[in-house]
Amino acid sequence: MGCMHSKSSAVDDIQESGFKGKDRSRDLSLIQMDIHENGSRRVYDVDGREMERKISLFEKQRNERAESLAAINSRNPTPVRVPKAAEGEQVAAGWPSWLSAVVGEAINGWLPRRADTFEKLDKIGQGTYSSVYRARDLISNKIVALKRVWFDNLDPESVKFMCREILILRKLDHQNIIKLEGLITSRLSCSLHLVFEYMEHDLTGLAARPGEKFTEPQIKCYMKQLLSGLDHCHRQGILHRDIKGSNLLIDNNGILKIADFGLASLFDPDCSIPLTSRVVTLWYRPLELLLGASHYGVEVDLWSTGCILGELYTGRPILPGKTEVEQLHKIFKLCGSPSDDYWRNLHLSHAAVFRPPQHYRKCIMDTFKELPPVAIGLIEKLLSVDPSQRGTAALALNNEFFTTSPTACDPSCLPKYPPSKEIDARLREEEAGIKRNSGRKNQASARKLPPDLQSNPGYNNANEEQMQMSQSRGEAFSSQQDKTVSGFLVGPLKEQRGSKEPRKYQIEHYQKPASYSGPLIPVYGIGKAPTDQDHCGTITARSRLSMHSGLLARRTGYGNHESSGASVPSSTNKVGRFSGPIHGMEPHMRRQDSKYHSKRNSDTGPVEDGRIQTKESALHYREPEGNKMYLSGPLLVPSNNVDQLLKEHDRRIQEYSRKTRVTKYRTSKRYVYRKVLG
Numbered sequence: 001m002g003c004m005h006s007k008s009s010a011v012d013d014i015q016e017s018g019f020k021g022k023d024r025s026r027d028l029s030l031i032q033m034d035i036h037e038n039g040s041r042r043v044y045d046v047d048g049r050e051m052e053r054k055i056s057l058f059e060k061q062r063n064e065r066a067e068s069l070a071a072i073n074s075r076n077p078t079p080v081r082v083p084k085a086a087e088g089e090q091v092a093a094g095w096p097s098w099l100s101a102v103v104g105e106a107i108n109g110w111l112p113r114r115a116d117t118f119e120k121l122d123k124i125g126q127g128t129y130s131s132v133y134r135a136r137d138l139i140s141n142k143i144v145a146l147k148r149v150w151f152d153n154l155d156p157e158s159v160k161f162m163c164r165e166i167l168i169l170r171k172l173d174h175q176n177i178i179k180l181e182g183l184i185t186s187r188l189s190c191s192l193h194l195v196f197e198y199m200e201h202d203l204t205g206l207a208a209r210p211g212e213k214f215t216e217p218q219i220k221c222y223m224k225q226l227l228s229g230l231d232h233c234h235r236q237g238i239l240h241r242d243i244k245g246s247n248l249l250i251d252n253n254g255i256l257k258i259a260d261f262g263l264a265s266l267f268d269p270d271c272s273i274p275l276t277s278r279v280v281t282l283w284y285r286p287l288e289l290l291l292g293a294s295h296y297g298v299e300v301d302l303w304s305t306g307c308i309l310g311e312l313y314t315g316r317p318i319l320p321g322k323t324e325v326e327q328l329h330k331i332f333k334l335c336g337s338p339s340d341d342y343w344r345n346l347h348l349s350h351a352a353v354f355r356p357p358q359h360y361r362k363c364i365m366d367t368f369k370e371l372p373p374v375a376i377g378l379i380e381k382l383l384s385v386d387p388s389q390r391g392t393a394a395l396a397l398n399n400e401f402f403t404t405s406p407t408a409c410d411p412s413c414l415p416k417y418p419p420s421k422e423i424d425a426r427l428r429e430e431e432a433g434i435k436r437n438s439g440r441k442n443q444a445s446a447r448k449l450p451p452d453l454q455s456n457p458g459y460n461n462a463n464e465e466q467m468q469m470s471q472s473r474g475e476a477f478s479s480q481q482d483k484t485v486s487g488f489l490v491g492p493l494k495e496q497r498g499s500k501e502p503r504k505y506q507i508e509h510y511q512k513p514a515s516y517s518g519p520l521i522p523v524y525g526i527g528k529a530p531t532d533q534d535h536c537g538t539i540t541a542r543s544r545l546s547m548h549s550g551l552l553a554r555r556t557g558y559g560n561h562e563s564s565g566a567s568v569p570s571s572t573n574k575v576g577r578f579s580g581p582i583h584g585m586e587p588h589m590r591r592q593d594s595k596y597h598s599k600r601n602s603d604t605g606p607v608e609d610g611r612i613q614t615k616e617s618a619l620h621y622r623e624p625e626g627n628k629m630y631l632s633g634p635l636l637v638p639s640n641n642v643d644q645l646l647k648e649h650d651r652r653i654q655e656y657s658r659k660t661r662v663t664k665y666r667t668s669k670r671y672v673y674r675k676v677l678g
């Protein structure tokens with residue numbers, strides 16, 4: 001027997017179900033109702049006579065679904081529980097079958113939202129595989145963030161990996177983790193919108209605000225929230241695998257939430273399931289992943305957390321390597337090289353190649369001597385080269401760093417910042433850069449041009465225009481003259497008129513550049529959005545901006561070709577671009593993958609380690625001539641001398657830079673003018 005209903009609910013139920021009993025006029029307070037497990041209802045009058053109107057389970061569910069749908073599409077913005085998670089039901093409720101088949105568990109209890117119940121306001125972020133918009137939920141009138149992800153719904157793998165983010169987000173429920181509030185689907189389109197609560201800031205944006213310096217209680221407050229969120233993830237068996245400033249969102253109440261679970265993965269505490277090592281943005285990537293580890297756990301997120309802690313204190317990324325080789329070298333120089341035992345027990349393919357011949361002493365203490373000792377202590381712990389020494393998020397939360405005065409402030413005491421995102425910071429800096437450079441350029445050209453040309457406004461304008469173009473291209477890669485990028489030659493980016501969305505990235509061609517003698521490596525081309533050619537153009541200035549991912553990438557000259565002559569594209573810190581021994585590609589990997597596939601495929605085992613398949617890989621999405629990219633393959637042959645390796649690496653980058661500068665100059669107007677006019 002089912003439960004006995006209260007009077008009022010029985011009344012409501014009867015009224016709702018359209019009960020028209022012959023004794024309708026009788027005192028309803030005396031009516032009793034039983035609901036059986038099979039969903040049928042029996043209603044008795046005061047005399048115990050059955051006033052039956054049986055409702056089948058099917059009918060009951062249909063009614064509930066209709067109610068839920070009506071609520072969703074009319075006034076109730078929150079997803080309503082669908083009584084049963086059967087795939088058929090979900091399809092009937094409006095979910096596309098391909099989604100229901102893969103992610104039924106995650107959407108169980110939800111109903112899809114319709115796109116026309118949101119008003120898109122502006123674009124606030126451009127991820128590698130997604131565009132993020134600020135939007136108004138027309139039902140609740142609340143501001144939300146819509147993350148539009150692209151995938152290939154005909155490719156089950158692509159769907160599966162896209163769905164992993166949803167499944168993982170649905171498993172998490174913590175105040176320091178971004179909340180997935182709903183999904184907008186379409187049966188026809190290959191895109192899906194994830195509806196999130198809207199966050200006004202990200203840590204990168206806040207840290208990059210001019211003159212901004214966090215106080216110690218503020219740093220502790222952010223760190224506490226980050227570690228609490230991480231602790232929750234890890235307890236749920238989830239690794240984030242892309243902890244960095246731009247993925248730590250902060251709302252106007254100072255609450256920090258970990259976002260972007262696109263690279264997250266379920267993990268086995270015994271580390272018995274192999275995972276890919278091609279994860280985590282380069283500057284935040286731990287030693288073991290750089291060495292190709294495929295059995296790892298929570299320690300990878302703790303390493304990234306250590307990098308964030310150092311960054312919050314110093315105001316700049318602490319390990320900004322341009323290539324994986326350089327990243328390793330920077331780690332050794334700061335954190336010391338691991339012990340002989342570490343190397344002996346490692347059994348990693350790249351370990352022998354990258355083991356430095358000399359021992360590096362740990363010098364975290366010296367490097368951060370200005371910092372409070374407790375902060376240095378925690379940084380040392382989190383940046384232990386031996387992963388087993390890093391502890392856990394819970395242990396870090398108990399570290400004396402948090403108990404020593406001054407302690408963390410309350411999030412509500414944090415200053416109220418104007419909207420600041422990584423993307424805003426970059427735009428600001430780009431604009432300032434354009435002004436600075438165009439001013440300089442105009443002065444220079446005014447000085448050197450012959451008087452007749454100086455007075456020709458067309459000439460100067462053209463110059464400026466050119467300058468601005470190269471500036472904005474500089475977001476994607478520092479300049480045309482710096483096409484050598486961490487071991488890859490990257491062609492210039494071409495803008496397509498009218499393009500709004502970033503292209504869909506695919507592993508497209510395998511080609512061997514003339515100058516290259518190493519193994520074949522995949523070249524990341526740019527696919528088309530499925531629906532409309534015009535709609536899938538190139539990356540907008542804004543979107544390119546978001547490719548940077550360090551807290552203060554620009555401040556450190558990152559992406560600035562003037563600083564070193566060996567510029568790195570904005571994406572470099574996400575990409576292990578060095579394609580030498582670490583990432584040499586195998587011909588069997590010649591396949592056309594959707595970008596999502598290539599990103600999300602990253603966890604099916606170490607066999608994938610050869611593929612550049614994480615989100616960073618798609619950052620080769622510049623479009624050089626002929627829609628092809630020129631990757632040079634490994635710049636270096638493996639050597640056991642890291643210093644020599646780096647030196648040679650730099651030399652080649654410099655050489656290529658010089659050559660491209662010369663070429664650029666020879667094609668410049670000034671050169672032509674000199675040649676023609678003597």
Ligand SMILES: Nc1ncnc2c1ncn2[C@@H]1O[C@H](COP(=O)(O)OP(=O)(O)OP(=O)(O)O)[C@@H](O)[C@H]1O
Pocket residue numbers: 124125126127128129130131132145147178196197198199200202242246247249259260261262421422423546615
């Ligand atoms: N809920 C949100 N509220 C406000 N802004 C957001 C939200 N979610 C994402 N963003 C913005 O959009 C950017 C990109 O989002 P996200 O990191 O989830 O996408 P992605 O494709 O995985 O990006 P990436 O390749 O940079 O890691 C973020 O850096 C952030 O600035």
